[in-house]
Amino acid sequence: MTINTDTVKILHRIVARPASDGAGVKIKRVTPSGDYAVMDPFLMLDEIRSEDGNDYAAGFPSHPHRGFETITYMRQGQLEHQDHMGNRGIISSGGAQWMTAGRGVIHSEMPLQKDGAFHGFQLWLNLPAAEKMRAAEYHNLEPDDIPIVQQGQHRIHVLGGSLNLGAEQIQGAIQDRTTLPQLWDVELNDAVPLTFSLKPELTTLLFLYEGSMRIGNETLSGQQLVSIQHEGQVTLSTQGQAKILVLAGKPLKEPIVQYGPFVMNTREQINDAIQAYQAGTLTA
Template sequence: MTTRSLLKIIPSIPVSDGAGVKLRRSLGQSQWLRLDPFLMLDEFATDNPDDYIAGFPAHPHRGFETVTYMLEGDFLHEDHLGHKGHLRGGGAQWMTAGRGIIHSEMPLQQSGRLHGFQFWINLPAAEKMKPAAYRDIQPEEIAPVPIPGGEVRVIAGTLETADGASVPGPIQGLSTAPLFLDVRLEAGRRFSHPVAEGHTAFLYPYAGSLSVGAADAAKPLPARQAGVLSPGDRIELAADSEGAGFLLLAARPLGEPVVQYGPFVMNTREEIEQALDDYRAGTLA
């Protein structure tokens, strides 16, 4: 086994998106800060409703998947195909934009804390024009799994526990074979887990910091920074003296050209022009 080390840190920066929602963006700040097949990672965390109340009014997507995971707070998803979904705290939504979708994501609260994440994961060329679809994952489907010194919520892929058990998440069978875990650890506790050789992998601690790598060669990863991992087939890390909560994300890279224009992600400039023409003509989906 080869333990992955901390290869690079991508600091998150404050940005505003949608109709003025304040958030922090690590992956996706620029085209040079992508990790194939991951295109973007945003975190929104605030107690101030002025930071989120305007939400994300209707906007289009084509060519990739958006994944939203809420720790606290509620959103309403609506799209031009007539679908509605209630994204609850502790739940997630996995949306495949495919050939096109126009949707809105609006907060279902006027006050209180909102804390969650959204990342974009690319689709292979052969799947970019498939029909749009989404799945609302209820909190009960990703209930915490106890581990020594902590707990894990499994959204995609499979958790392999220290006692040899396998706990699958609700998202399975995608071409990028994503692994998406939300891990909470007590102070000083260690966590290790297999990650497929050749898959892109990174960590995002949203509470506390981590020491990443084998114990004799660990490197610090501060909170709210994306930690890109080196090649290998396993991760090892430890929580700091305050404990930690972090996301582990991994997936099979596509190795295909990426041409992005805002909410459209295709393989060629011509495909982007077609997406814009379809959107203007009302034939995106």
């Protein structure tokens, strides 16, 4: 895959690293290693991909969150969500969930299969300081809720925001967020370029999870994320096939303090979250 280099410049590059989370689930994790400004307003991206149930079947038993949003997207397999509010949703292949932890959520995410192909992503999206203690919110997105755009041989899943292709605008399922998040899963299937528009003031991230990408004289392979600078348009092309997550959002430029499942602005707020969880009042 190549990107038009006339108006696009790589600012940062992050390689996904092997990690473990939940009850021992094997993942690949993209995190900015403390310099959150690189991905702002995004905090972290995890990819789960295996055909061996030993890598994922134990899942993510009940655990808390406060101060941000999670977007979970399944390309293949089934994952069940349950939370303290009584929500229950099954994320099937092509579906997603969008959860706003806000003041507090206690939930679990458990695979509904013991073996076989399982492939998905979870993205952490920060909340502005004024919204960190807002009420929790949950949206289960069925595959039919997520628009799929066919552009020639290319396919684009519009999970959030608005995709602008020339004069055409495709609205994703989730819109009303202060951070203006754009989240698209792009499948490039031939050499014809794909050009889309994005506001240049948004942080723009490209996560290549299959295939290879060439940017100017640089070549990227799978499981790498780059942040880019552009002037409002990005052109992608490939000689074969490639798959990439396109993420964009309005940077918050606020202090970030993270401790495990809590993301706040100060250490005192983190301590409050820990004490509230221990006292059973996190979700009160």
